[in-house]
Amino acid sequence: MTNYGDEEIQRLLKEVIPRVDRELRQDLWPAMLRRLDTPRTFVPWYDWALIATLSCWVVLFPEGILHLLYHL
Numbered sequence: 030m031t032n033y034g035d036e037e038i039q040r041l042l043k044e045v046i047p048r049v050d051r052e053l054r055q056d057l058w059p060a061m062l063r064r065l066d067t068p069r070t071f072v073p074w075y076d077w078a079l080i081a082t083l084s085c086w087v088v089l090f091p092e093g094i095l096h097l098l099y100h101l
Contacts, residue, residue, distance in 0.1 A: 087093050 087097070
């Protein structure tokens with residue numbers, strides 16, 4: 030195992046990791062307004078079916094809440 034000095038490690042990291050540009054190239058507010066004006070995303074039917082199935086399972090088997098929380 031080779032031992033590198035702190036300066037060598039810093040030099041290698043500076044070579045590998047690109048520098049970050051801290052200044053914004055553009056104003057972000059117009060992009061945010063465009064994003065707010067876009068229509069909402071569509072929720073597919075199978076997501077609603079999954080929610081309904083999960084709700085029925087929890088109503089029929091209340092101890093299922095503990096199983097569900099365990100797996101989260």
